[in-house]
Amino acid sequence: MSRTKEKILKQSLILFNDQGLDHVSLRSISNALNMSVGNLQYHFKKREDIIHELYFQLVSTIDIAIENSGNTQSKLEEFFETTAAIVNCFYEYRFIFQDFTSVMNQHEAIRTHYQELMKNRKLQFSAFIGSLIKRNLMRKELLPNEYDHLFVRFQILSDFWMSSSLIELEKVAQKEVSMYTEMIHQTIFPYLTETGKEAYLMIQKSI
Amino acid sequence: MSRTKEKILKQSLILFNDQGLDHVSLRSISNALNMSVGNLQYHFKKREDIIHELYFQLVSTIDIAIENSGNTQSKLEEFFETTAAIVNCFYEYRFIFQDFTSVMNQHEAIRTHYQELMKNRKLQFSAFIGSLIKRNLMRKELLPNEYDHLFVRFQILSDFWMSSSLIELEKVAQKEVSMYTEMIHQTIFPYLTETGKEAYLMIQKSI
DNA sequence: AATTATTTAGTACATTTGTACTAATTTATA
DNA sequence: TATAAATTAGTACAAATGTACTAAATAATT
Numbered sequence: 001m002s003r004t005k006e007k008i009l010k011q012s013l014i015l016f017n018d019q020g021l022d023h024v025s026l027r028s029i030s031n032a033l034n035m036s037v038g039n040l041q042y043h044f045k046k047r048e049d050i051i052h053e054l055y056f057q058l059v060s061t062i063d064i065a066i067e068n069s070g071n072t073q074s075k076l077e078e079f080f081e082t083t084a085a086i087v088n089c090f091y092e093y094r095f096i097f098q099d100f101t102s103v104m105n106q107h108e109a110i111r112t113h114y115q116e117l118m119k120n121r122k123l124q125f126s127a128f129i130g131s132l133i134k135r136n137l138m139r140k141e142l143l144p145n146e147y148d149h150l151f152v153r154f155q156i157l158s159d160f161w162m163s164s165s166l167i168e169l170e171k172v173a174q175k176e177v178s179m180y181t182e183m184i185h186q187t188i189f190p191y192l193t194e195t196g197k198e199a200y201l202m203i204q205k206s207i
Numbered sequence: 208m209s210r211t212k213e214k215i216l217k218q219s220l221i222l223f224n225d226q227g228l229d230h231v232s233l234r235s236i237s238n239a240l241n242m243s244v245g246n247l248q249y250h251f252k253k254r255e256d257i258i259h260e261l262y263f264q265l266v267s268t269i270d271i272a273i274e275n276s277g278n279t280q281s282k283l284e285e286f287f288e289t290t291a292a293i294v295n296c297f298y299e300y301r302f303i304f305q306d307f308t309s310v311m312n313q314h315e316a317i318r319t320h321y322q323e324l325m326k327n328r329k330l331q332f333s334a335f336i337g338s339l340i341k342r343n344l345m346r347k348e349l350l351p352n353e354y355d356h357l358f359v360r361f362q363i364l365s366d367f368w369m370s371s372s373l374i375e376l377e378k379v380a381q382k383e384v385s386m387y388t389e390m391i392h393q394t395i396f397p398y399l400t401e402t403g404k405e406a407y408l409m410i411q412k413s414i
Numbered sequence: 415a416a417t418t419a420t421t422t423a424g425t426a427c428a429t430t431t432g433t434a435c436t437a438a439t440t441t442a443t444a
Numbered sequence: 445t446a447t448a449a450a451t452t453a454g455t456a457c458a459a460a461t462g463t464a465c466t467a468a469a470t471a472a473t474t
Contacts, residue, residue, distance in 0.1 A: 004421085020312075025461060036423040037463090043421090047462065099308045104374045105227075115375060142396070142404070143411075149390040152371075153364060160367040164359075167311045168322060183356040189349070190397035197349070204350075211451085232431060243453040244433090250451090254432065 005043050007033060009057070012050050016095035021051070021103065048107060055103075055110045058093040059117070065089055075132055076192075076199050080185060080207070086158060087181045094172060097162040118155065125151045137196035138188075150191070157184050212250045214240060216264070219257050223302030228258070228310065255314060262310075262317045265300040266324070272296055282339055283399075283406050287392060287414070293365060294388045301379060304369040325362065332358045344403035345395075357398070364391050 011032050015024045026047055030040045044050045065088070069081030090097050104111045129147050132138035141147055161180040165172045189200055218239050222231045233254055237247045251257045272295070276288030297304050311318045336354050339345035348354055368387040372379045396407055 002421095026463085027461080038424065038465095039422045041463070045463090099306075099312070101306045101370045101374065102309060105306070111374065118375065143393055145389070146393060146396075149393050152387075152390050153360070153394065156364055156367055156371045157360060159371065160363050163308045164363045164366065167308065167318065168325065180359075182352070183359050186350055186353060186356050187360065189353075209451095233433085234431080245435090245454065246452045248433070252433085 002043070004039075008035075008040060008043055009050065009053055013054055013093070013095070016051075016054070017093075020098055021095050022099075051103070051107060052109060054093060055096065055107070055113075058089060058096065059113070061092065062086060062089045074199060074203075075128070075135060076137055076196065077203055079128070079188065080203055083184055084181050087161075087177060087184065090158070090162065091172070091177050094162060097159065098166055098172075100159050100163060121155075122151055125154070132192075132196070136193055137199060138191050139193050150187075153187060154184070157187065209250070211246075215242075215247060215250055216257065216260055220261055220300070220302070223258075223261070224300075224305075227305055228302050229306075258310070258314060259316060261300060262303065262314070262320075265296060265303065266320070268299065269293060269296045281406060281410075282335070282342060283344055283403065284410055286335070286395065287410055290391055291388050294368075294384060294391065297365070297369065298379070298384050301369060304366065305373055305379075307366050307370060328362075329358055332361070339399075339403070343400055344406060345398050346400050357394075360394060361391070364394065 008029065012024070012029050015029060015032060019028075026037050026040055029050075030037045033040075044053075062085070065085035066082055069078065069085045072078045072081055096103050104114065126147070129138065129150075133140060157180075161184070162172050165176045165180065169176065185204075189197065192200055215236065219231070219236050222236060222239060226235075233244050233247055236257075237244045240247075251260075269292070272292035273289055276285065276292050279285045279288055303310050311321065333354070336345065336357075340347060350356075364387075368391070369379055372383045372387065376383065392411075396404065399407055
């Protein structure tokens with residue numbers, strides 16, 4: 001990728017994150033870079049292409065972060081690390097989650113990719129739950145679809161905590177990131193066995 | 208309120224729900240009513256006013272629905288009914304929740320009202336949790352801020368389940384409403400005591 | 415050095431949409 | 445009935461924004 005293209009992406013990310021996707025026009029991006037709109041368009045034929053590119057940057061950032069949080073001592077620790085990693089990546093590319101719905105509505109390619117991604121994540125999640133149960137860290141299902149619904153809950157909370165924070169507090173800063181990370185972590189707690197709960201409390205203390 | 212004003216609101220709600228807020232212009236509303244835009248503007252000086260009015264219709268619809276679900280046998284039943292009532296009202300005014308963030312960002316008066324509303328809801332929620340605990344239907348907190356976080360979870364799930372459904376399935380119909388209602392109901396289950404769990408299962412059977 | 419390809423700038427356009435404004439028409443009132 | 449108030453229609457405008465297009469400038473290549 002050309003140096004200019006990288007500069008455009010970097011600046012776009014900053015502006016998008018700061019001002020929100022729909023308050024940033026091509027003109028404001030090119031202004032911030034002392035560059036003509038024509039030039040911008042030479043590198044990205046469509047505005048959509050910039051957003052598209054940034055989305056896929058996020059995806060690979062998450063992939064890397066998840067890999068790095070793989071070498072943990074326990075399965076539960078892995079859950080803590082993975083969750084925190086995802087939340088942090090979301091925050092880095094927060095413009096996407098400040099109005100997740102608009103992004104997904106306006107960018108079909110992104111939406112399609114996301115839908116596929118979620119199918120995979122759901123499989124991974126099920127496998128993960130299974131391994132927690134086998135290790136006697138998590139109890140079995142007591143309700144129909146209980147852990148399917150748990151997955152849905154994780155998904156909604158992950159994708160929309162930032163929107164919620166913005167509406168409620170009209171900002172998202174590091175403090176909020178911590179708060180919502182804890183909230184998401186705690187989501188799994190009441191499903192844990194006594195052993196699991198002890199392990200949870202140990203990990204929590206170590207953070 | 209004049210007959211015409213009511214007609215405009217009714218038609219706007221239909222179009223907003225069907226096509227989404229930002230795919231409905233004043234022109235399309237007036238077309239659907241065989242009415243001039245000028246006339247529309249006579250009744251609602253700003254487009255915002257229509258949305259404003261519909262939002263407050265929703266608010267009072269919810270108030271009424273909550274009152275009606277007050278006369279239940281048990282506290283847990285009240286939870287089931289109230290939750291379902293809210294979800295259904297949200298569905299009636301789904302245009303607001305199909306892109307909740309945009310609505311809240313673009314309508315300051317609505318956002319301010321919502322913020323206040325949530326402060327009250329949080330107090331009500333805390334009181335409700337307290338009464339469940341006193342009745343030995345719910346266990347005490349085991350984690351710091353556990354039930355504050357539980358409230359946040361309820362809030363995010365309520366406000367954004369529809370957005371999530373739209374992104375994932377590209378539609379929201381009655382089937383999805385049922386599914387997400389169950390998901391939200393189940394959120395409280397793992398915090399219940401044995402007595403509480405039994406009561407939950409009884410109520411669930413009766414639905 | 416000459417030619418070709420790449421990059422940059424600048425202008426213009428099309429479109430959408432909320433809304434302001436004026437005039438006509440209908441309804442209410444005295 | 446005459447006058448005032450209300451409702452309705454129609455036109456025009458302003459502002460924003462993505463993008464198409466052309467020409468100039470710079471870099472690369474032969």
